[in-house]
Amino acid sequence: MLHHLDVRIDEVAPGRVVLSLPFRKEVAQQNGFFHGGAIGFLVDDATAAAAATVVRDGETVLTAEYKINFVAPGVGERLVCRAETIKAGRTLIPVEARVYAVKDGVETLCAVALASMAVRAFDRLKGGQA
Amino acid sequence: MLHHLDVRIDEVAPGRVVLSLPFRKEVAQQNGFFHGGAIGFLVDDATAAAAATVVRDGETVLTAEYKINFVAPGVGERLVCRAETIKAGRTLIPVEARVYAVKDGVETLCAVALASMAVRAFDRLKGGQA
Amino acid sequence: MLHHLDVRIDEVAPGRVVLSLPFRKEVAQQNGFFHGGAIGFLVDDATAAAAATVVRDGETVLTAEYKINFVAPGVGERLVCRAETIKAGRTLIPVEARVYAVKDGVETLCAVALASMAVRAFDRLKGGQA
Amino acid sequence: MLHHLDVRIDEVAPGRVVLSLPFRKEVAQQNGFFHGGAIGFLVDDATAAAAATVVRDGETVLTAEYKINFVAPGVGERLVCRAETIKAGRTLIPVEARVYAVKDGVETLCAVALASMAVRAFDRLKGGQA
Numbered sequence: 001m002l003h004h005l006d007v008r009i010d011e012v013a014p015g016r017v018v019l020s021l022p023f024r025k026e027v028a029q030q031n032g033f034f035h036g037g038a039i040g041f042l043v044d045d046a047t048a049a050a051a052a053t054v055v056r057d058g059e060t061v062l063t064a065e066y067k068i069n070f071v072a073p074g075v076g077e078r079l080v081c082r083a084e085t086i087k088a089g090r091t092l093i094p095v096e097a098r099v100y101a102v103k104d105g106v107e108t109l110c111a112v113a114l115a116s117m118a119v120r121a122f123d124r125l126k127g128g129q130a
Numbered sequence: 131m132l133h134h135l136d137v138r139i140d141e142v143a144p145g146r147v148v149l150s151l152p153f154r155k156e157v158a159q160q161n162g163f164f165h166g167g168a169i170g171f172l173v174d175d176a177t178a179a180a181a182a183t184v185v186r187d188g189e190t191v192l193t194a195e196y197k198i199n200f201v202a203p204g205v206g207e208r209l210v211c212r213a214e215t216i217k218a219g220r221t222l223i224p225v226e227a228r229v230y231a232v233k234d235g236v237e238t239l240c241a242v243a244l245a246s247m248a249v250r251a252f253d254r255l256k257g258g259q260a
Numbered sequence: 261m262l263h264h265l266d267v268r269i270d271e272v273a274p275g276r277v278v279l280s281l282p283f284r285k286e287v288a289q290q291n292g293f294f295h296g297g298a299i300g301f302l303v304d305d306a307t308a309a310a311a312a313t314v315v316r317d318g319e320t321v322l323t324a325e326y327k328i329n330f331v332a333p334g335v336g337e338r339l340v341c342r343a344e345t346i347k348a349g350r351t352l353i354p355v356e357a358r359v360y361a362v363k364d365g366v367e368t369l370c371a372v373a374l375a376s377m378a379v380r381a382f383d384r385l386k387g388g389q390a
Numbered sequence: 391m392l393h394h395l396d397v398r399i400d401e402v403a404p405g406r407v408v409l410s411l412p413f414r415k416e417v418a419q420q421n422g423f424f425h426g427g428a429i430g431f432l433v434d435d436a437t438a439a440a441a442a443t444v445v446r447d448g449e450t451v452l453t454a455e456y457k458i459n460f461v462a463p464g465v466g467e468r469l470v471c472r473a474e475t476i477k478a479g480r481t482l483i484p485v486e487a488r489v490y491a492v493k494d495g496v497e498t499l500c501a502v503a504l505a506s507m508a509v510r511a512f513d514r515l516k517g518g519q520a
Binding site: 295296297298300301302304305308322323324325326327328329330 | 425426427428430431432434435438452453454455456457458459460
Binding site for chain 3: 197199201202216217219224226239242243244246
């Protein structure tokens, strides 16, 4: 789906990931805004990626839960999501994210999110979630 | 995006909407599970649609916020999301939803969500969100 | 604080706990309604208690996170919170809860919550949260 | 309850409120930590107060919903909650907050929250919530 939606990785640093998503009709609502689902998708990916930068070798993360507040419609040529870990917990990593719509180069905040990523050993992953 | 992802409307009743999403590679992760973003997308759509069944003429709804807990990986031939309004508030409609993965006809709960839909008059919509 | 606020345990069963809180001026707002903080407090306690009924010997739970939607003011002689586990996960237990205000014996839904409880071994607890 | 728990107002500015709560046995768990309910209570009050600084004359706010992630136990002589509005919406005001435990003068982040405050005219308040 990442590939399919053409998500771009703008930045990766310890505890921080920035992803962006260019506007295309596949991620639009009828009115030409970005679909809320596209914003949620970007948040999910960016928060998981940010958490993945702080786990140890042999570990990965699963999205346990997230919450998003939508504060403005997503209007513009692309979305940018900046996600940062709040704490590198051993079993749970809280992450916050902000999503901006970029229109003519100007950013407008359109969503704020707070997520929990569950840390898993690779070999426990087959057993499923949580 | 609804059309693009092939979401189906299984049921619409006052305060209740059921949507489903067949498995396709566009909504899959590398491991063949449904992508969390697809689950979030379905929740967003189903909760908004459920809220839209209880507003008055001339009103519509916008997603103010939602929270999702993922409880099992989404494995199967389709996802089903059942959304029900908790209360038909005049300005905010809380909605809850459950998402099931259907594999060989058997449903497994994979996510639970709690959302708030903001009620808007059609003519105020141009002014933006919240 | 449980003792201090006079919380009562109305029911305990596997995966389910019901707590109630009688009205007292200590848990009231200026207008005589239950304070939102009292509702949050009751949700936190009831969801943790429900999760604690499904962990194994030697394990306990910590509140990782919760979300509450307030749907009506808490007016009446007591609050009742019914919490049920959604899944008995090995490391995370999602729990949902509803809070009702009871006035003259009639229940009105005043809040809905969705929480995640982290499962911890007793001997890891000293290391702190998550 | 504010008075009862001895909450202090440390700072009020447009879109920003800082509250603190000294440690007392009434807000403690058995282990001497601040009770999660005390943290939730402080978040609820601080986020509502922050939103109240940005509404117009004749308007007030009600807590529509909030989410809290607990990231460390609340250990220390007091809690400090800093709440800031994310956007001064006309009908909904998203607010974020961080709660720190202060021990020997050193702050440790113990919770992060994201809330939605509903804006209400004073004269509509009697009609109830949302």
